[in-house]
Amino acid sequence: MNVQVTRAYNFNAGPSALPLEVLEKAQQEFLDFRGTGMSVMELSHRSKEYEEVHNQAKASLKELLSIPDHYQILFLQGGASLQFSMIPMNFLKSEQKAGYVLTGSWSEKAFKEAEVFGNPYEAASTKDDHYRRIPLQNELQYNADDAYLHLTSNNTIYGTEWKDFPAVDVPLIGDMSSDILSRPIDISKFALIYAGAQKNLGPSGVTVVIIRDDLIEKANNDIPTMLKYSTHAKNNSLYNTPPTFGIYMLGEVLNWVKGIGGITEIARRNEEKAKLLYDAIDESNGFYIGHAEKDSRSLMNVTFRVKDEVLEKKFLAEAKQAGFVGVNGHRSVGGCRASIYNAVPYEACRAFRDFMKQFQQVNG
Known part of the structure; x- marks a missing residue:
């Protein structure tokens, strides 16, 4: 019997997402x-x-x-x-x-x-x-x-x-x-x-x-x-x-x-995924505040804060409710973090970007 499985938007910092094709094999x-x-x-x-x-x-x-x-x-x-x-x-x-x-x-x-x-x-x-x-x-x-x-x-x-x-x-x-x-x-x-x-x-x-x-x-x-x-x-x-x-x-x-084309293609995809989220931060007029300086930004872990603590708690709660897994920052620093390793698909990053923009429109 074939069972339809709904895959989570997995932004866990590790263990992290694995390619669906690999899991199926x-x-x-x-x-x-x-x-x-x-x-x-x-x-x-x-x-x-x-x-x-x-x-x-x-x-x-x-x-x-x-x-x-x-x-x-x-x-x-x-x-x-x-x-x-x-x-x-x-x-x-x-x-x-x-x-x-x-x-x-x-x-x-x-x-x-x-x-x-x-x-x-x-x-x-x-x-x-x-x-x-x-x-x-x-x-x-x-x-x-x-x-x-x-x-x-x-x-x-x-x-x-x-x-x-x-x-x-x-x-x-x-x-x-x-x-x-x-x-x-x-x-x-x-x-x-x-x-x-x-x-x-x-x-x-x-x-x-x-x-x-x-x-x-x-x-x-x-x-x-x-x-x-x-x-x-x-x-x-x-x-x-x-x-x-x-x-x-x-x-x-x-x-x-x-x-899928080797490490050059992986790098291209990672740049593309990271740009989605960093653009959402940079274009938010201070609603989202990136932690890393721009020339040191990670392609793997996008870390940021929401402009005030109350809104940040709401953001994380609603993100979890919307199906985004693992976007809380590390327990030692708090804040928000999306880990977008190789196997995290572009579609998941786009969905999270859209969520960020929508949350800002409602709460900004």
């Missing part, structure tokens, strides 16, 4: 994956059927992001939050320093974890500006002998995003959890990139790490086996049982991206 294959008589979740991670899924996901990611041959692609667990610890554990010796660019809550968390292992310091910070912007290149202060320089490419809570990454002569490490695969990037600028999958890559449970070979070779050895990048690189991320269903879903999301 997973549904079709859920009980019998490619004639095995088993769900992909039931396959041995040592089986040839799963190995094909695993390696194809890696190959698709390498193709879409133009990842050079001297980088390893790892599928790990523990989210970006575990990477906050793994990075200094592997690369920051007790006598070394590492620069951290503070642009929001997640970079603050990464900095705090690094303090356990070595001597991190603020290479730049926009905290005094309430994290409304990304630092300029000339604001970065770092040392030539630093272990690395760490940045967060997109800040989900504050709605800011790096447009151009700095050119530095120390290993550059990027947390790209919330904007990976949203636009073309030059992988070669980075020694290591990490990203939780639950924004643009797939469901929660998988963490992608893209790491340069020479960085692996420099890593500390006196740390637990499971927390060494070399362990996972040597074993094709199969040292222990990986999150097999999550990797399968990640692979299908990558196939979807390839099918």
Whole structure:
């Protein structure tokens, strides 16, 4: 029996929307994956059927992001939050320093974890500006002998995003959890990139790490086996049982991206979606107030306030009633936020734009 399903306008910050085509394919294959008589979740991670899924996901990611041959692609667990610890554990010796660019809550968390292992310091910070912007290149202060320089490419809570990454002569490490695969990037600028999958890559449970070979070779050895990048690189991320269903879903999301025209088309769509909402803010004559400065605006997270607190509460209540899910700002800052990741369709953004305009007409 066919059941008509009404899809929500999903603006959740993560886990976020997944492409409908991917969900439908997973549904079709859920009980019998490619004639095995088993769900992909039931396959041995040592089986040839799963190995094909695993390696194809890696190959698709390498193709879409133009990842050079001297980088390893790892599928790990523990989210970006575990990477906050793994990075200094592997690369920051007790006598070394590492620069951290503070642009929001997640970079603050990464900095705090690094303090356990070595001597991190603020290479730049926009905290005094309430994290409304990304630092300029000339604001970065770092040392030539630093272990690395760490940045967060997109800040989900504050709605800011790096447009151009700095050119530095120390290993550059990027947390790209919330904007990976949203636009073309030059992988070669980075020694290591990490990203939780639950924004643009797939469901929660998988963490992608893209790491340069020479960085692996420099890593500390006196740390637990499971927390060494070399362990996972040597074993094709199969040292222990990986999150097999999550990797399968990640692979299908990558196939979807390839099918619609690749990362260039994704970037075009993301620009188009973001423009709808930012135009609604900019044309509201102060009814809506964007948080991020214009040259630092995120394509993934549109953050704003309504002109007064009473109206803002009404806006959020009516948005929820109208079927828009997840448009409350992060609990730490309040306000409003529409997360418009790759799989959020243009139609959902247009509907929310129309709601914003209508709400202003009635309440302005």
